[in-house]
Amino acid sequence: MTDLTRLSAAALSGLLAAGETSSVEITRAHLDRIEAVDGDVHAFLHVSDAALDTAALVDAQRAAGELTGELAGIPVAIKDVLTTVDMPSTAGSKILEGWVPPYDATVVARLRAAGLVPLGKTNMDEFAMGSSTEHSAYGPTRNPWDLSRIPGGSGGGSAAAVAAFEAPIALGSDTGGSIRQPAALTGSVGVKPTYGGVSRYGAIALASSLDQVGPVSRSVLDAALLHDVVGGHDPRDSTSLTDAWPSFAAAARQGAAADSLAGLRVGVVTELDAPGFQPGVLSRFHETLELLAAAGAEIVDVSLPSVEYAIAAYYLILPAEASSNLAKFDSVRFGLRVPVTGTVEDVMAATREAGFGAEVKRRVILGTYALSAGYYDAYYGSAQKVRTLIQRDFAAAFERADVLISPTTPTTAWSLGAKLDDPLAMYLTDITTIPANLAGIPGMSLPGGLAAEDGLPVGIQLMAPAREDARLYRVGGTLERLLEERWGGPLLAQAPSLAGEEMFAAESGAV
């Protein structure tokens, strides 16, 4: 019998439409997979106890013709930064341990309305601050390709969940790369939409001018299908764009079917094709460029000269906005309270000391500094000017190219603990993904192969002008097909099975 967990959401949808399986069977298969491997991977902070009931209801609604969407009946994992009325929502922090929100994030409400089946909440760096998921208060997630390595972050849980076949699709959030970087390091697909393209209502805010919710999956088409469900205007988010968006799934299908890339101009960001990057990353990246050129694309060099200031600007803007956003954790309205004797401010300070982890404290203090009297213009004000310069760089680059391309990350996944004691070294790994957030443009990471030196996944990043998300899905759909033709199947087919050792142990009577 087909292992339902190995199939894409689009393929599962086809089986459901043909009546060859049910949402209950699909959901049970994924819950069984979570049971089998999540002890090792730790992608989930919470597994829903309502998933099978939801699936049964969706099966009935499908049978009655009440749900017709392509993803109706498909299980989905949800990053713990998104509020859910029926599951705790902690954003990976002790200060929100056990908190069950009184409302659903708009994207979660849209998942439910479309008949998707929430499987659970995925692990993340605390309040999405981190690039490795090691800053979760609930312990790290491990990379399904090598359990001694980080899965990236902050959305390591969502990426690991799809890469370990615990869920076909997941939601993430991307402030400086938190969807794309974990996708790259786990061999999966992740998209950061145009800023304002997907509602942030109910996404526990990190840096409001940078945050964007988006899809995580194992294929470009699945990401597009999920984006179609969650995207579009939401009056509850004042930064939500009112644009009428095209079908991203149609764009992905069109791309996958395209014979040629003739007429497409692909801009290589020279600053992100740099000698400091891991050789195995660069060689897979250059092979991808050759593949695109062979399919007819015109490859041009473009420069983003202000990118060298991007990390500096980002690590001022993000902490400044985060220090303000995290003021809401005041021990009064929700979450933890440490009941020390004293005034409400004493209680607040003791609660925040106990409830926040080291990285959150570091960034809140840094942001408080950047916003403090006498420093505001030099730090936050200057960083906002760098944002303008980076936007101008992108505008000039998109005069010469339809999409930009770079490695998604400078290296493959590093070992757990390797960068924990050096926060600055961790920050510098984000150079490739941060510019898109500063400019508000959409970015996608898709698998580009394995690095020769360590056998770990390499991500290819595509970027398009603001509002041109469909272009990413079209080009990504073609590139994915070209690469998979070369590999003879999806990259994740080469990942370790994870459950193998346990099964062997069970057969030999050791368990």
Added chain:
Amino acid sequence: MSEITPDVVTHLASLARIALTAEEIDRLTGELGAIVDNVAKVAEVATPDVPATSHPIPLANVFRADVVGETLTPEQALAGAPDHDGSRFRVSAILGEEQ
């Protein structure tokens, strides 16, 4: 250029309402000094002729109709509170003199 001293961190921690320990203040003093030295380079290119960008895709006048919308009930609003009296959040004294 940075002048991150233990006293500065202590002051920032009080502004941010985090009761840091002495060890945390020591460690953060060193870490923040290194980070601030690195991020301060934004000033090199942030010349007066460059306008600031606060939001990547600016929107103006985002209003909604002035009508009552969907709101939380008092029970929902209080459901996650550490302490409440049934209709209000309960906290300790606001002013130290009243302790």
